[in-house]
Amino acid sequence: xxxxxxxxxxxxxxxxxxxxxxxxxxxxxxxxxxxxxxxxxxxxxxxxxxxxxxxxxxxxxxxxxxxxxxxxxxxxxxxxxxxxxxxxxxxxxxxxxxxxxxxxxxxxxxxxxxxxxxxxxxxxxxxxxxxxxxxxxxxxxxxxxxxxxxxxxxxxxxxxxxxxxxxxxxxxxxxxxxxxxxxxxxxxxxxxxxxxxxxxxxxxxxxxxxxxxxxxxxxxxxxxxxxxxxxxxxxxxxxxxxxxxxxxxxxxxxxxxxxxxxxxxxxxxxxxxxxxxxxxxxxxxxxxxxxxxxxxxxxxxxxxxxxxxxxxxxxxxxxxxxxxxxxxxxxxxxxxxxxxxxxxxxxxxxxxxxxxxxxxxxxxxx
Numbered sequence: 001x002x003x004x005x006x007x008x009x010x011x012x013x014x015x016x017x018x019x020x021x022x023x024x025x026x027x028x029x030x031x032x033x034x035x036x037x038x039x040x041x042x043x044x045x046x047x048x049x050x051x052x053x054x055x056x057x058x059x060x061x062x063x064x065x066x067x068x069x070x071x072x073x074x075x076x077x078x079x080x081x082x083x084x085x086x087x088x089x090x091x092x093x094x095x096x097x098x099x100x101x102x103x104x105x106x107x108x109x110x111x112x113x114x115x116x117x118x119x120x121x122x123x124x125x126x127x128x129x130x131x132x133x134x135x136x137x138x139x140x141x142x143x144x145x146x147x148x149x150x151x152x153x154x155x156x157x158x159x160x161x162x163x164x165x166x167x168x169x170x171x172x173x174x175x176x177x178x179x180x181x182x183x184x185x186x187x188x189x190x191x192x193x194x195x196x197x198x199x200x201x202x203x204x205x206x207x208x209x210x211x212x213x214x215x216x217x218x219x220x221x222x223x224x225x226x227x228x229x230x231x232x233x234x235x236x237x238x239x240x241x242x243x244x245x246x247x248x249x250x251x252x253x254x255x256x257x258x259x260x261x262x263x264x265x266x267x268x269x270x271x272x273x274x275x276x277x278x279x280x281x282x283x284x285x286x287x288x289x290x291x292x293x294x295x296x297x298x299x300x301x302x303x304x305x306x307x308x309x310x311x312x313x314x315x316x317x318x319x320x321x322x323x324x325x326x327x328x329x330x331x332x333x334x335x336x337x338x339x340x341x342x343x344x345x346x347x348x349x350x351x352x353x354x355x356x357x358x359x360x361x362x363x364x365x366x
Contacts, residue, residue, distance in 0.1 A: 001028065001029065001030060002028060002029040002030070002092045002093060002094040002120070003029065003030055003031065003088070003091035003092045003093065003340075004029060004030070004031050004033065004084070004088050004091050004092070004093040004094070004340065005025050005026065005028060005029025005030075005031065005032045005033065005093075005094050005096055006032075006033050006034075006035060006081065006084060006093065006094065006095045006096065006119075007021060007022060007025050007032065007033075007034045007035070007096050007098075008034065008035040008036075008037070008070070008077045008080075008095075008110075009034075009036070009037065010036075010037045010041070010042055010045065010046075010054075011034075011036060011054050011057075011058060012042060012046065012054065014054075014057055014058075019061065019063075021096070021098045021124065022034070022061060022063040022064055023063050024096075024098070024124045025063070025096040025098075025124060026063040026064075028094065028096070028122065028124075029094060030320075031065045031066070031340050032063060032064055032065050032066075033064075033065065033066045033067070033068060033084060034058050034064050034066070034067045034068070035068050035069075035070050035077045035080050035081075035084075036054055036055060036058065036067055036068065036069050036070065037070050037072075037075075037077065038069045038070045038071075038072075040073070041070060041072065041073075041074075041075060044075070045075065055067050055069070066197075068080065068083075068084070068194070071083055074109070076109040076110050076113075077110060078109040078110050078112070078113035079113070081095060081110060081113045081114060081117060081119060082113055082116070082117050084119075085117040085118070085119060087194060087340075087341045087343070087344070088340055088341060091340065092120075093117075093118075093119045093120070094119065094120045094121075094122045095110065095114050095119050095120070095121050095122065096122050096123075096124050097121065097122070097123050097124070098123065098124040098125075194339070194341060194344055195343075195344055195347060195348075198337065198338060198339045198341075198344050198348055199347075199348055199351065201338055202337060202338065202348055202352070208335075208352070211333060211335060212352070212355055212356055212359065213359075214333055215314050215333055215356050216356055216359045216360055216363070218288055218312070218314065218333065219244070219250060219288055219314075219356065219360060220248075220250070220360055220363070222250070222251075222286065222287055222288040222312070223251065223284070223286040223287050224251045224252070224253060224281075224283075224286075224287045224288075225241075225244060225250055225251065225252045225253070225287070225288045225289075225290060226252075226253050226254075226278060226281070226283060226287060226288070226289045226290070227240055227241050227252060227253070227254050227289075227290040227291075227292070228254070228255065228274045228289070228290070228291050228292070228301060228304055229291070229292035229293065229301070230293070230298055230300065230301070232294070232342065232343075232346040233292040233293060233294055233316075233346055233349065234254075234255075234292075235346075236292055236346055236349055236350045236353065237254050237290070237292055238254050238256055239350065240252075240290070240350070240353045240354070240357060241253065241254035243354070243357045244357060244360070247357060247360075247361040247364075248357060248360040248361050248364055249364060250360065253281065255273070255274070255277050260277070261273065264276050264277060270300060271299040271300050271303055272300065272303055273300050274300050274301065274303065274304035275300070275303040275304045275306065275307055277304075278304055278307045278308075279307060283307055283308065285309045285312060286312075287308075287312060288312050288313070288314065289304065289305075289307070289308045289312065289313050289314070290314045290315075290316075290353075291304060291305065291313070291314070291315045291316070291325065292315075292316045292346075292349050293315070293316070293317050293323075293325050294317065294318050294319065294337075294342045294345035294346055294349070295317070295318070295319050295323065295342075296317035296318065296319055296320065296323025296324060296325045296326055297319075297323050297324045297325070298325070301325060302324050302325055302328060305325070305328055310332045311332055312332065313332035313333065314332065314333045314334075314335075315332075315333070315334045315335065316334075316335045316337065316349040316352070316353075317334070317335075317336060317337070317345075318336070318337040318338070318339050318340070318341075318342075318344070318345035318348075318349075319339075319340055319345070321336060335349070335352055337349060
C-alpha cells in the first residue's frame, strides 16, 4: 500500500474505463491524486479546448482525493510528477499507468521522472470496457475537434455519497484568464497552487468561522494560553505566542528555552516533554492548550492532551482525518486541514491562528 498514488490523463471523454482505473488505483494507495493534462496540452493533442469542466467531474468521483493541473508544456506530466514529490518528500509514491499506456508504450520522460524522484511506476491491467481512443475513432477526431456542440450524455459514476447515475451537460469552456504581473511575467489562472487550493477549501468550510469564533471566546476567557508543536509547528507556536502577548494582551506561553527542553527530554523522554512542561507550570482548567501537529500522530502532543480538560483544548492537524490526535477522546475544538503536505498544513494552521489573533486584537481595540 503506497502513501500517495498518482493517475494522469486528459479525461476529455469520461467513461467507465476511467472509473475502473481510479478504483483499482485507490486500492493500492491511501491518497489518490489525479494529474489532469492542462488545456494547452489538450488543445495540442485534440485541436480544441475541452468541452466539459474536467476538474469538476473528477472531483465528484469518490476514489479521487485531489486533482492537480499539469505544469508541463509537452505531452507528458514529468515536471508535475517532480512537483508532487516536493509536496510529499517523505511519503511512498506510485505513478499508475493504464488504458492505452502500457510497458511498451509508456512515456519515457515520465518514466525517467519517476526514477529521478523515487516514484514507483505501476501498470494496472483494466478490462478496457471502453477507451477514449476508441470513442474518438467512432466519433471522428475532426468532428470532435470542430463541431461537437452542447449536448448531454449519461454514465454511472460513483459519487462521493453513493453509486449514482449523473447527467453531465457538456459546454464550451471559458477562456483561460491570462494576465501580466508586476514583474512582467505572464500568469495563467489554470494551474492552481496547492497552498491556495487547500486554503480555499478550508475557509469555504462553513464550520471554520464558527470554530474561529469559539476559539476566540475560549482564549479571551483563559487565565493562560499554552501553545505546543514540533519542528515547523513549533515555529508557528512561537510566532502565535508572541502575537497573542503583544497584540492581544493574552498571557501566552511556549517552550522556547533549549536548556529546559533538553532537560525534560533527558529526564522524562521526548514523548513526555510537553506533558511534564505543562505539569511544571501547573496548568489548570482555567488555562487553554493549543496543540499543533501536522501529522496528527506526534506522541509528545498526544501525551500532553491528557493534562487538559477537553473543554479547554484547541488542536490543529492534517493528513488523515482519523489521526491519533483528531480521534483522541479528550479532544475539544479541532481544526482539520485537508492536505498530505507538511508545508501546506503548517502554513494553513498559521493562517487560521492569525485569524483568531486578528479577531482578538480587533475586539481589544474596540
